Amino acid sequence: MTELRITDLSVTELADRIQRREISATLLTETCLDQVGALQDRLNAFVAIRPNHVLQQAKACDEALANGLSTGPLHGIPVAVKDNYWTSDFPTTGCSKVHQGKSIGSDATAVAKLRQAGAIIIGKTNMHEWAYGATNEISANGPTRNPWNTNHITGGSSGGSGAALASRMVPAALGSDTGGSVRIPSAGCGVCGIKPTYGHVSRHGILPLSWSLDVAGPMARSARDLALLLSVIGGNDSKDPATETFAGIRSVGADGIDPSRLRLAIPSGQGFEAAADVKRTFQQALESFIGLGALVQDIEVPHMKEGFGAWNVILHSEASTYHAEFLKTSSSDYSDSVRIHLDVGRCLSATDYLKAQQYRAVFNRQVNALVSGFDALVLPTLPVTAPRIGQSQVSFGGKKISSQDSMTYVAWLANFTGHPAVSIPCGFGDNGLPVGMMLIGAAGSDFRLLEIADAFQQTTDWHLMAPKAQ
Amino acid sequence: MTELRITDLSVTELADRIQRREISATLLTETCLDQVGALQDRLNAFVAIRPNHVLQQAKACDEALANGLSTGPLHGIPVAVKDNYWTSDFPTTGCSKVHQGKSIGSDATAVAKLRQAGAIIIGKTNMHEWAYGATNEISANGPTRNPWNTNHITGGSSGGSGAALASRMVPAALGSDTGGSVRIPSAGCGVCGIKPTYGHVSRHGILPLSWSLDVAGPMARSARDLALLLSVIGGNDSKDPATETFAGIRSVGADGIDPSRLRLAIPSGQGFEAAADVKRTFQQALESFIGLGALVQDIEVPHMKEGFGAWNVILHSEASTYHAEFLKTSSSDYSDSVRIHLDVGRCLSATDYLKAQQYRAVFNRQVNALVSGFDALVLPTLPVTAPRIGQSQVSFGGKKISSQDSMTYVAWLANFTGHPAVSIPCGFGDNGLPVGMMLIGAAGSDFRLLEIADAFQQTTDWHLMAPKAQ
DSSP, X not given: OOOOOGGGSOHHHHHHHHHTTSSOHHHHHHHHHHHHHHHHHHHOOEEEEOHHHHHHHHHHHHHHHHTTOOOSTTTTOXXXXXXXXXXXTSOOOTTOGGGTTOOOSSOOHHHHHHHHTXXXXXXXXXXXXXXXXXXXXXXXXXOOOBTTBTTBOOOSXXXXXXXXXXXXXXXXXEEEESSSTTHHHHHHHTOEEEEOOTTSBOOTTBOOSOTTTOEEEEEESSHHHHHHXXXXXXXXXXXXXXXXXXXXXXXXXXXXXXXXXXXXXEEESTTOOOOHHHHXXXXXXXXXXXXXXXXXXXXXXXXXXXXXXXXXXXXXXXXXXXXXXXXXXXXGGSOHHHHXXXXXXXXXXXXXXXXXXXXXXXXXXXXXXXXXXXXXXXXXXXXXXXXXXXOOEEEETXXXXXXXXXXXXXXXXXXXXXXXXXXXXXXXXXXXXXEEEEEEXXXXXXXXXXXXXXXXXXXXOGGGOOOTTO | OOOOOGGGSOXXXXXXXXXXXXXXXXXXXXXXXXXXXXXXXXXXXXXEEOHHXXXXXXXXXXXXHHTTOOOSTTTTOEEEEXXXXXXXXXXXOTTOGGGTTOOOSSOOHXXXXXXXXXXXXXXXXXXXXXXXXXXXXXXXXXOOOBTTBTTXXXXXXXXXXXXXXXXXXXXXXXXXXXXXXXXXXXHHHTOEEEEOOTTSBOOTTXXXXXXXXXXXXXXXXXXXXXXXXXXXXXXXXXXXXHHHSOOOOOOOOSSOOOGXXXXXXXXXXXXXXXXXXXXXXXXXXXXXXXXXXXXXXXXXXXXXXXXXXXXXXXXXXXXXXXXXXXXXXHGGGSOHHHHHHHHHHHHOBHHHHHHHHHHHHHHHHHHHHHHTTSSEEEEESXXXXXXXXXXXXXXXXXXXXXXXXXXXXXXXXXXHHOOOEEEEEEEEOTTSOEEEEEEEOOTTOHHHHHHHHHHHHHSOOGGGOOOTTO
8 A cells, every 4th residue: 555645535534624724625625626637637527627616615624714614524625526516616417418507506405515614616517417317428428438548438417426536526516326326436446435315315406317216325434424414414304305204314423333133135046146346346355345244145035137127217207307398499409328318217108117016016025025124135246347338349258248247236226125235445346447246224323334334445555555656 | 854764863873872772783684675676676875785794794793792792882884885896795887897796705904903893894886997986986886876866976986985875775884085085975965975185094905096095084974974984094004104104193182173163264266166046055054053153264275276286187097006916817808998097097107106206295295284283174065066977067166077077076186195184074055965164174183183174063954864765
């Protein structure tokens, strides 16, 4: 490991040092902006950045602290925000041509909560057009490139946030997740992300993809940072009805984890295949964790194929409904790949949709019963490391599927069920690209999952590794 | 008013007299069965009845009481059950040819709760085929006839329950309501019914029509009886997820109503037109109530036409989904009118359905805001008295619409919004057929509405009047 630089520090460490005035928000923000300046052309992680505007806020943070005022636990921390969140001071385009240059003039609830906690929104990150895809190759702003190997995709749709974190441009970011879009680029870029329980974080002010699947979540470089960020952005919001029906999110536990008492399950069988190097890497990492005493059991999750089909029907139906008006006026501003998805959605009947939702209820009862017997289901986040840019297909476990489908191959499950799911780095594949480990837990166990991930990170340093290329 | 006979007594009075052993459950049940025997051929209210089976239960009730045992507040009370509720001891057909003679072998949750409270299920009542219509003319068992004039319909789809109550065959019945099916025959037959708040009563074991609109509810001859029956059948049930998300139903208030402090609203404008005799009868009845001191205000409920359209899309989409499998195998066992509805439903797209549900959310926010300012919205349940059997169209307020559409003309509103709605008799039209008054209240105010209806019934005797024909 190389010596830690300021851009390597965690949110928790940075916030603490700023509070103690060991480093200034201005220095931190300048350092982040320098890193963006050095790497943006190579990675294309950001689609909007305003250095002077941001530095003014950093100076104001420092002045406030000098006067004994702190706005909250993220005082002076630069956070990158995916381009589908409304931001009062940046355009919000979803990286679609339809919205290019458009500003909403107000903040998404999660963004407003970050600002209330003292965070500085440093810029908007690149994403898969409309979040309707998981490679981050399709974007009105061009593809995002993987910091570990710029010939490879980041995974998406929150790929810009993943690249910005891995390349040390920022210590924290926001993503959104409808079929894995927080966890996929987290795994692809070797950083950490959580898709919280459905309804835990308000989606108000986030361009929707599929409202019964969409979840907003933070991305960072450690599980502890995710817990801090989630505690800031989570909670009820009258502007997102889904948050009103969900109660019982626990605050961060102070007890910590006793690894010898953990009950972990590894799903196997159809729908859980993975490439040999990913499997091996994951298993080695897990064994080091098992060495701490956890009980691990293989389980089967039946009907993955049918569940994936129903997830697709719901996704395309809801997305087509949201996009119906835009398509009438701006059809030519859509990429072909997104427009084809929407055309599929328009062909679905009310009965197709309702049968998919009915199947979802049945499927989810089965998965709930499975999940409730364990602290977490543990599995590789992706069946492969990030494919090359332009690579149409990947092979693994005797299968040959599109790069797109390989990204959501297992990640869709937690959106379909609403369960929380965390992705953390756990090693590297044969090509030197990161491998992610996913933990899925019972509804509401978000912070418990992060505690388990933190226990793993206390004994490993995969999450501290940075791409050499920088 | 004629002298009260045993069949004229309310549930509350009957239960009390049985407990005090002034009358026996056997005498009551025999008297009810006699009334069924005398009038069934004219009214076609029941589709299944088992006298010996029912009398055995009545005898067992009497023996239990003789031994000091009472099973609950409905001990020995005969209750008629609409033919779409599962009953362990009767077939459940939904009055469709598809299910003729089929028995499920277990009870719907509401039926089981009635039995636990001591009620005797006396038989199954006629209904509109599959509950998919509001006239009760279309039924595998033939049309139900109105006890006030057998040339007229009862209104539906719980028309058999309405006819059985009005003709004093039973003191209590169950109905179900997707667009008014409890309240329409209650108004048409001059009896009382409540569509409780969505989620208040379990639908487990009730053949579904449209699950985001379907509500189970009791019917009787007084608001007090409805409160007793609702307190028995209501409450959470793990077998109906809708009941799990709804909390806050209050128990029957002991304080009673101070009429001088009531705030009532009368909706007017598009969607609230009614025939002159219905309007006049309703207004006269309301004025007698206003005489008690209530404050009454005219209000407008905007977008009734658009709301009705969205309600239709949701109804047909969900019904078509439920019926898809039956239609494949038993298409010829459907009536033409129901099959046409289902064909419409099959042509609806996922986007049609989702846009209707989105519109519902917007519409309901507006209605919630309106309703929350009042103790109740008060209006005629139906714009007309019950049309003649075979009458295809009705005219009122400058409109000419189908008899079917006149029945749901305003009743659909409370299913779309989920609000509780009560119908009680308030007089008679020019043709001598009953007129119903509907009270709609805020979600969860079910018992409050019944208290208001009870206050009305304490000073009027419309609910005590019986058809002369018997």
